[in-house]
Amino acid sequence: MGMTMSEKILARASGREVVRPGDLVLGRIDFAMGHDLTIPPAGKIMREQMGAERVWDPERVAVVQDHFQPAKDAASAALGRMTREFAREMGIRWYFEVGQGGICHTVLPERGLVLPGELVVGADSHSCTYGALNCLATGIGSTDLACVLALGELWFRVPETLRFVYHNRLSEWVESKDLILHVIGMIGVDGARSKAMEHTGEALRHIDMEGRLTMTNMAIEAGAKNGIMACDDVTEAYLRGRAQRPWQPVASDPDAEYEQTFEIDAEKVPITLARPMSPENTAPIDEVAGTRLDQVFIGSCTNSRITDLRRAAQVLEGRHVAPWVRLIVTPSSHQVALQAEREGLVRIFMEAGAAWTTETCGACLGGHQGVLGEGEVCLSTTNRNFPGRMGDPKALVYLANPVVAAASAVAGEITHPAEVVRQPVGV
């Protein structure tokens, strides 16, 4: 009996020939990440409680200032400082200061730090994002991260794998975000609890790397341990000139065992949104169109990479947001921001009446730069809309793709992008 790619990665990392779902293994870590909320506790646990003086391999650790940075208040400044000092004292090779990095899950792939076949952990639940690059990447807590920093290894339970086969290709206006929301709506927020989600099929071949990262980013919204994809020419093209280390892809064996296989006709998937207050609460756009909005947020590690911003700008060019709506656009990394600037996208956003912010998690976690008040309605390109995620527990958040977000900001209500694009510019 063969193995899935997730099983192969855990087998290699634990020095075994074969692993099976349910096995507990000790895996050697290829790369680890922590940020301004998770490095302070992890650093403290590692040094003061575990008694480790240094990090197992400073070349294989990234530390990113992103969640509450640039510091939103004195308490977050203190966390930023502890994070900075830890990185300096440990000689961390991949330290990303404010103004030089951005959101961790955009930064690590774009800098070629997470690679096919690797076992990657991050002290952030959306670390599963990197799986689009054919690695097993998963989120861990601070004590776990302290263990990894001290030893370079961690315990894992080998996950069962759910396979998702996407046939045909996505229709016009439908994006990878819609596809993954559709899947979460189908299986629920615990539908893949502790399991691996392996995405395959013809439709994926037509989805670029940024779109793929959007899909693996939301594995955790289905409760999964990881989301993973095969390494193909899209992956290789993306890694060329970026990869910081040599790498060895893994592929699932033809006779690998899956707990379940889901066959999905991508062509039939509509533009899909998640209604408040859960990512599984999905609906095709027709059912929610017309919902009046107070805020639209284009940002986060899910949907604010350069291709997302390009598509949103295309809708906004020459148009203006509705008078009662505030549109906040937060690029997800410094490189993305620079590129958007070079391509003239920033000007398009600003002329459309959007607030263009610095690269940070910001409004995504109700941190700063766009926190929602009681009863406010927001359409967001982020990944989570549980109560209180973006501010007041009684704020209502809809999740959508960036083109729907841009169109809805113009219309002032949830709107199919085709309807906005159909209107001549300047009207």
Next chain:
Amino acid sequence: MAQTRVRGRAWKFGDNVDTDQIIPAKYAIYSLDEQRLGEHAMEGVPEIGPGFAQRISPGDLIVAGSNFGCGSSREIAPVAIRGAGISCVIAESFARIFFRNAINLGYPIVQAPQAAGQVGQGDELEVDLEEGLIRDLTTGAEFWVEPLPPFMAELLKTGGLVPWVQQRLQERRAAGIV
């Protein structure tokens, strides 16, 4: 292990209680202050709001539905619950990272679908962690806890991941690796 038997009243919660409800992100800036986190535990649950920690008595238990602790990787979620004085969380099932975090902290959480379904709000409970048995002292019902794999049971028993890492670091030092 600190305690093998805990006792208190049950506070019931539904399915998919996520980490932002357990401890809203705005308190993440107090991530090193367990007591302060405890004061805000569960306040993001819309029906609960602020003041949960003040309403409970030390030793009380949370009894929740499925996928408890889904969402963020924030270890402050189990830390806030512990800081509030909750002695144990019983759930139908736990989200992966919450589950790991609790075990790593040596904090007792138990998966017991039957208990999650049948225990009533405010029931007096006793959990024997060694035996894996929950007794509902109000109704007289008893429920078995789903056993942990041996490695995790051992982690929980020896106080979590910290002592385990200490041990391994010592072995490495002895072997001259570190």
